[in-house]
Amino acid sequence: MVNTRSEGSGTVPDPVAAQLAAIASSFESLKADVAALKHQSDQSKGKGPGNHCGEDGESSWNNNRHFRPYNKIDFPTFNGGDPRGWVLKAEKYFRYYQIPEEEQVDVASMHLEGDALDLFSWLSTDQPIQFWDELVHAFQRNFGPAEFQNPDEHLCSVRQTGSVQEYRQEFAKRSSRVTNWPDHCLLGVFLNGLKDEFKADVRIHKPQTVYKAMSLALENESKMTAARSGRSSGWNSGVKTHPNTMTSQTSVPTQSNQNATKPIPRLTETEKQNRYLRGECFRCGDKYGPGHRCKVGTFKLLEAENEGEEPVVVTEEEPKAQEAIGSRD
Structure with a gap:
């Protein structure tokens, strides 16, 4: 403050000094207002002290929500x-x-x-x-659920009947209705409801929380699904080639059997004599003459492949025997 009165004198105050004093006072008041506005601005931006803390911070945070239209x-x-x-x-x-x-x-x-x-x-x-x-x-x-349904009993009876994801959703739905259940009890109920094919593999990892057990069950299900699909594709590929091989192997004798001539029964001595008198071949029954070759000369090889029929054994001496009979007569 400017001293407007001289020491030890009773002179009238200087008007200029009074104006300067008033300006200084206004400036101090303006500085205080600017500081208050800055503090309020920092709080609204989340930079000021005490943000979200205490009743004043929470009230300021709630009052400034309408300034965030993107959170609609x-x-x-x-x-x-x-x-x-x-x-x-x-x-x-x-x-x-x-x-x-x-x-x-x-x-x-x-x-x-x-x-x-x-x-x-x-x-x-x-x-x-x-x-x-x-x-x-x-x-x-x-x-809501039936009033007579006990939420704790309903949770204990949960069982996996479909996929792990479906079981996890049903477990979360039932567990949301119970209160004050310890984590280890929820974990035990979840493990007990898993299918046997997943239960042992999840327990061997000793999960400490339900969320870890759920993650292990989902991972185990994915591995088992991939393994099953691999075995299925390998089995199908073998089936595709095997019937074709069998068909190709069995098609040859089938076609050969269709073209083969039904075998002629072995002739008795009387029938052989009658054929000789008629000039017929002992083997095929056609007219016999020098250089004659039977049309069923390959019959012996074909009949050896037919199971269930006794093959007819034809020796090579029969034409010679026929010639011998003719020469003897």
């Missing part, structure tokens, strides 16, 4: 079924946008469809639903 959240729609998931999302929506309690039922009712909307309309006819807890209770009573 849509209210969930409910059309029936288990209402637990919908209730959880709706309550988070109410907290995020600070919806007053007297407006929560109106906001929720605008997002009801199907059976849920029909139930709300029917209940509102007799007595309007004014509070959120009343609406939640009505939906749980009409769409």
